Amino acid sequence: MKKSVSSSVRPWAKIGFVARSMGSYGALMAGLVSLAWHSVELEAVPSVRLEAWDASAVPLVVLDAGHGGHDGGAVAGGTLEKKLALELTLQLREKLLLKGLRVKLTRSEDVFLPLEERAAVANESEATIFVSLHLNTSSSSEVNGIETYFTERKSLAAQRALQARWALDSAAVKDERGRWLAENLQNQACLSTRAASRGIKERNYAVVSQTLMPAVLIECGFLTNAAEAERLKTEEYQNKLTEGISKGIMLFLKAHPRDSRRGIHLLAGPATAPAEEREQAAR
Numbered sequence: 001m002k003k004s005v006s007s008s009v010r011p012w013a014k015i016g017f018v019a020r021s022m023g024s025y026g027a028l029m030a031g032l033v034s035l036a037w038h039s040v041e042l043e044a045v046p047s048v049r050l051e052a053w054d055a056s057a058v059p060l061v062v063l064d065a066g067h068g069g070h071d072g073g074a075v076a077g078g079t080l081e082k083k084l085a086l087e088l089t090l091q092l093r094e095k096l097l098l099k100g101l102r103v104k105l106t107r108s109e110d111v112f113l114p115l116e117e118r119a120a121v122a123n124e125s126e127a128t129i130f131v132s133l134h135l136n137t138s139s140s141s142e143v144n145g146i147e148t149y150f151t152e153r154k155s156l157a158a159q160r161a162l163q164a165r166w167a168l169d170s171a172a173v174k175d176e177r178g179r180w181l182a183e184n185l186q187n188q189a190c191l192s193t194r195a196a197s198r199g200i201k202e203r204n205y206a207v208v209s210q211t212l213m214p215a216v217l218i219e220c221g222f223l224t225n226a227a228e229a230e231r232l233k234t235e236e237y238q239n240k241l242t243e244g245i246s247k248g249i250m251l252f253l254k255a256h257p258r259d260s261r262r263g264i265h266l267l268a269g270p271a272t273a274p275a276e277e278r279e280q281a282a283r
């Protein structure tokens with residue numbers, strides 16, 4: 001796709017070596033996610049030359065900085081949503097790389113990218129999870145805090161792809177994984193920043209609906225609230241925010257192995273497009 005950045009996978013190779021050298025080959029088999037979890041403690045071990053870890057097994061996080069190019073997103077108090085969203089995304093990428101994950105960005109520069117293309121970046125690269133970062137606005141300057149969006153009704157195309165992946169019949173698919181990812185991100189981002197939690201919310205945004213993997217859109221705070229907007233511009237707050245989000249991502253990945261069908265349910269009746277998608281098609 002247009003602009004994307006991938007990471008190296010060396011930290012995982014290191015973890016693999018450590019696990020083997022301890023004679024616990026079983027730990028390697030115990031699953032990627034638990035290894036990811038222990039990587040925090042194992043990072044201090046000196047690096048050793050060894051064969052590379054199987055790159056395809058390392059979770060791939062696609063990060064999507066909202067808006068870009070001629071689409072500035074929200075503007076308030078001299079702050080442009082597209083610019084701040086990209087700053088936060090780049091910081092979050094660094095944190096995730098340090099945790100040993102692979103990361104791909106839908107945009108790494110100030111360019112416009114249609115919503116469908118953002119979802120396509122994640123689908124084509126077979127991302128493990130998708131996280132879109134935005135900043136919020138309100139008609140009230142009092143409103144502040146963080147909220148995270150997900151959907152359990154993926155687009156019709158995404159439902160068909162999920163049916164094919166797990167050889168399911170053609171019944172409608174309910175996908176709970178986005179809710180779980182949203183809960184983890186929302187909780188950890190609010191814990192880390194002490195921002196007000198506005199909760200997780202179900203909405204059929206194109207980027208969360210058209211992506212095949214667990215996907216969320218996090219509204220990191222309100223540009224229309226002067227105090228929150230000021231905080232969001234400081235390095236200290238940005239650091240807390242991206243640390244919280246990265247922790248939420250790790251917690252989710254630990255609990256939900258990539259190839260598990262957990263959270264994918266079949267509903268009575270054939271798969272149909274979510275109402276929003278049908279409305280759009282009718283326009």
Ligand SMILES: [Zn+2]
Pocket residue numbers: 066067073074081134135
């Ligand atoms: Zn936005």
